[in-house]
Amino acid sequence: MTDSAEVLVPQGYTEAELLIDGDWIGADARHSTPIVNPATGRAIGRVPHANAADLDRALVAAEREFPKWRKVSPRERGRILKRAADLLHERGDAIARLATLEMGKPLGEAKIELHVACEELEWFAEEARRTWGRIPPGRFGDTRFSVIRQPVGPAAGFSAWNFPIGNACRKMGSALAAGCPMIYKPGEEAPASALAVARCLVDAGVPAGVIAVVFGVPDTISRHLIASPVIRKISFTGSVPVGKHLIKLAAEGVKRTTMELGGHAPVLVFDDAPFEATLEQSVFRKYRNAGQVCVSPTRFYVQDATYDAFCAGFAERAKKIRVGDGLAADTQMGPLVHARRRDGIEALVQDAVAKGAKLLAGGERLGNDGFYYAPTVLADVPDEARIMSEEPFGPVAVLNRFTGIDDAIQKANALPYGLAAYAFTQSVANIHRLSDEIEAGMFGINSFNISMPETPFGGVKESGLGSEVGTEGLDAYLVTRTISVT
Incomplete structure (x- = not known):
């Protein structure tokens, strides 16, 4: 042994x-x-x-x-x-x-x-x-x-x-x-x-x-x-x-x-998206399984007009998530699977903050037993931060702004990953263009539900x-x- x-x-x-x-x-x-x-x-x-x-x-x-x-x-x-x-x-x-x-x-x-x-x-x-x-x-x-x-x-x-x-x-x-x-x-x-x-x-x-x-x-x-x-x-x-x-x-x-x-799924939130519904779905899906999901939404790009309100709403909701033992009836998010995962998330968050990101929620270990890490929200994260290119695989949401659809597509496709991507918009023109140009094996539009047994599950690029x-x-x-x- x-x-x-x-x-x-x-x-x-x-x-x-x-x-x-x-x-x-x-x-x-x-x-x-x-x-x-x-x-x-x-x-x-x-x-x-x-x-x-x-x-x-x-x-x-x-x-x-x-x-x-x-x-x-x-x-x-x-x-x-x-x-x-x-x-x-x-x-x-x-x-x-x-x-x-x-x-x-x-x-x-x-x-x-x-x-x-x-x-x-x-x-x-x-x-x-x-x-x-x-x-x-x-x-x-x-x-x-x-x-x-x-x-x-x-x-x-x-x-x-x-x-x-x-x-x-x-x-x-x-x-x-x-x-x-x-x-x-x-x-x-x-x-x-x-x-x-x-x-x-x-x-x-x-x-x-x-x-x-x-x-x-x-x-x-x-x-x-x-x-x-x-x-x-x-x-x-x-x-x-x-x-x-x-x-x-x-x-x-x-x-x-x-x-x-692996993946590093982008989420594009346009100004015309239903604000409250999009925010609720985003927070729920981000912290599912403590973010240890290959298709977990991670890089949130929000259009200028709603960016500040989206950041505030995301952080407010993240702070209210009940973290604890998965067997407890009121637990909404459990621990990370092992100490290495917790330590890796902590290092990515510290690196992002050191390079200028704003810590809006979380960013700390919880408790003295187990491998708990608080639901974390980072905003205005610079591209040079490691978390912008390394899959975090943990309870961290990364929020940045975009201006128009060209900017959004460029940001979404910037990484070598292409497993899952998401977009929220009511514009038919946006939907058609995003469907053609977003590089992901699975793309959810106005929904995070991208898989069922009858549909293929897989990615493109790396x-x-x-x-x-x-x-x-x-x-x-x-x-x-x-x-x-x-």
């Missing part, structure tokens, strides 16, 4: 394990690291690390099971996924509590995450039945052409800790629906949440070896899995630097990748490659082949 700190297991918390070829393997007698409740800063469990032999065993199982799983009918694969979604619903209260204990989000947010995750499993279950190809008319005598789509092969999935239930359903659900086994590595910060999803899949009928769940040092795990000829597809949700690293590893084997990487969910999420696990018969 790497840490001898006392472990205080809270009621309802389950042991973290590895899942390899149908076996659940605990932390006893192997290398493990603490699982920390960010609300208290205390260890609540230990997460076992997979060694090279464990990973090789998972790879052998995935290779063995692929020919069998791909031949299971899409209808039957869908039935299993729907049963897993039903089990997730039935166990929902307990699983949502795991997510709150592990990464801090308010229990109500964890329950919403679980509900959305169930919908995504159901979507993949249904879409699996529509993986047909096409028969184009031939040109050469009696030659008949057909285009078919088939599962690409065993996949490796990697994801962060911020949506431990949703990420697990999205990664494993899409692969299984397409007919691909998956070896999945969730974030070590929230292992029990992801394992609860895997247990629902197993209990629903996913055969041993078709899914595996492993933990460990991320670079060690990813290098081992991606280097294996067994793995034909990589799916990653996380930061831009790590995504670039994995793309390079995948290139060695010319392996298909889906990369859902925010990623490919998409998850929607028909595109299933396509990512299918190869296309042309067959001609004369």
